[in-house]
Amino acid sequence: MGVETIVACGAGRAASNAGADPGGDGDGRQGLDVSGRMYLVTGGTGFLGSALVKRLVGEGHRVRVLDDNSRGRASRLRDLEGRFEYVEGDIRDPAVVERACEGIEIVCHLAFINGTEFFYTKPDFVLDVALKGITNVLESSIRHRVPELLVMSSSEVYQTPPVVPTDESVALSIPDPLNPRYSYAAGKIISEIVALNYGRDHFKRVTIVRPHNVYGLDMGREHVIPQFVARLKALQQHPTDPIPFPIQGTGRQTRSFVFVDDFIDGVMLVLERGEHRGIYHVGTLEEVPIEAVAAIVAEHFGRPIKIVPGPPADGGANRRCPDITKMMKLGFQPKFSLREALPGVVRWYDEHAHLAPAQL
Numbered sequence: 403m404g405v406e407t408i409v410a411c412g413a414g415r416a417a418s419n420a421g422a423d424p425g426g427d428g429d430g431r432q433g434l435d436v437s438g439r440m441y442l443v444t445g446g447t448g449f450l451g452s453a454l455v456k457r458l459v460g461e462g463h464r465v466r467v468l469d470d471n472s473r474g475r476a477s478r479l480r481d482l483e484g485r486f487e488y489v490e491g492d493i494r495d496p497a498v499v500e501r502a503c504e505g506i507e508i509v510c511h512l513a514f515i516n517g518t519e520f521f522y523t524k525p526d527f528v529l530d531v532a533l534k535g536i537t538n539v540l541e542s543s544i545r546h547r548v549p550e551l552l553v554m555s556s557s558e559v560y561q562t563p564p565v566v567p568t569d570e571s572v573a574l575s576i577p578d579p580l581n582p583r584y585s586y587a588a589g590k591i592i593s594e595i596v597a598l599n600y601g602r603d604h605f606k607r608v609t610i611v612r613p614h615n616v617y618g619l620d621m622g623r624e625h626v627i628p629q630f631v632a633r634l635k636a637l638q639q640h641p642t643d644p645i646p647f648p649i650q651g652t653g654r655q656t657r658s659f660v661f662v663d664d665f666i667d668g669v670m671l672v673l674e675r676g677e678h679r680g681i682y683h684v685g686t687l688e689e690v691p692i693e694a695v696a697a698i699v700a701e702h703f704g705r706p707i708k709i710v711p712g713p714p715a716d717g718g719a720n721r722r723c724p725d726i727t728k729m730m731k732l733g734f735q736p737k738f739s740l741r742e743a744l745p746g747v748v749r750w751y752d753e754h755a756h757l758a759p760a761q762l
């Protein structure tokens with residue numbers, strides 16, 4: 403399992419100096435802002451984790467990150483050099499989590515195997531990280547008397563929701579235990595249920611966030627938006643218009659996408675005002691067909707496309723859109739429509755297409 407070390411430095415330096423104490427004062431906390439509250443963000447070098455860490459540090463909180471960088475990248479936090487603590491290690495290792503929870507006031511648990519292709523190809527690994535992760539987080543938090551825990555769940559817990567827009571009271575569902583896709587949803591459902599029930603006696607506050615399709619720059623490559631950009635880039639040489647554009651399903655399947663800045667606004671509201679054992683959808687009411695996403699991507703390349711329908715993903719949902727009434731009552735109001743924010747993300751993926759993830 404991974405190296406365990408706590409260092410108060412930028413993640414790039416921590417990654418290359420594992421075991422060193424660059425702060426020089428023995429506990430690795432020299433130079434940190436001591437105002438605000440002390441957070442642990444597991445999965446803190448990932449897409450959403452790093453955005454949350456930046457916001458928390460920006461608002462004057464102290465932050466410790468736990469990540470094994472299996473999918474995250476320390477370089478995402480390079481601008482925060484010297485302003486957070488970093489534990490490099492595996493969430494499945496109880497000793498790593500135990501040390502990471504020391505002195506923490508709020509744990510935000512995001513470490514998980516995300517990316518739909520992994521749900522199909524590595525379901526046992528997805529579940530291993532999910533189950534051991536939440537178990538270690540709960541046990542260490544309780545031992546260290548951490549008062550608050552936020553668990554990052556997912557819209558996948560509904561699979562095919564019977565009601566759209568879907569509110570937080572709709573039943574969670576695993577339609578087929580034999581379909582490996584549901585390894586992810588099962589891991590999220592179990593994480594929610596153990597956190598909510600341990601939360602009764604052991605925490606002052608436990609909150610659950612169910613994100614609905616967050617997008618932004620540098621979100622990884624195993625998502626529909628970066629995959630559409632890569633596919634269209636590869637089809638650029640097609641001699642005639644419209645370019646035939648193969649996709650999974652008909653293109654009329656819907657999702658609602660929330661821009662990462664809006665998403666983090668929502669998480670901050672839950673951290674500030676969420677109620678004990680409260681479950682919150684963070685997303686938008688803008689339900690869009692996947693073909694509309696493809697059309698915005700195609701606009702960037704200046705070429706018309708013709709959708710070529712393919713078999714749908716095995717176990718994928720036809721429609722998803724969250725009811726966000728509960729979040730709006732906390733004051734949540736997403737600022738960016740897909741049309742406003744997506745072109746910048748498409749441009750970013752086009753411009754960074756030549757870089758391997760480790761070089762970003």
Ligand SMILES: NC(=O)c1ccc[n+]([C@@H]2O[C@H](COP(=O)([O-])OP(=O)(O)OC[C@H]3O[C@@H](n4cnc5c(N)ncnc54)[C@H](O)[C@@H]3O)[C@@H](O)[C@H]2O)c1
Pocket residue numbers: 444445446447448449450451468469470471472473474475491492493494511512513514515516517531554555556557612613614615616617621622
């Ligand atoms: N991005 C979305 O739209 C979305 C939607 C629903 C739910 N979520 C959830 O939000 C959280 C963050 O998602 P993301 O998009 O940032 O994904 P991500 O893959 O970028 O981040 C997950 C992080 O967890 C880390 N991690 C994985 N296994 C680990 C292990 N064994 N030990 C320590 N760290 C480990 C990875 O290195 C990575 O940095 C996840 O729990 C994910 O399931 C995300």
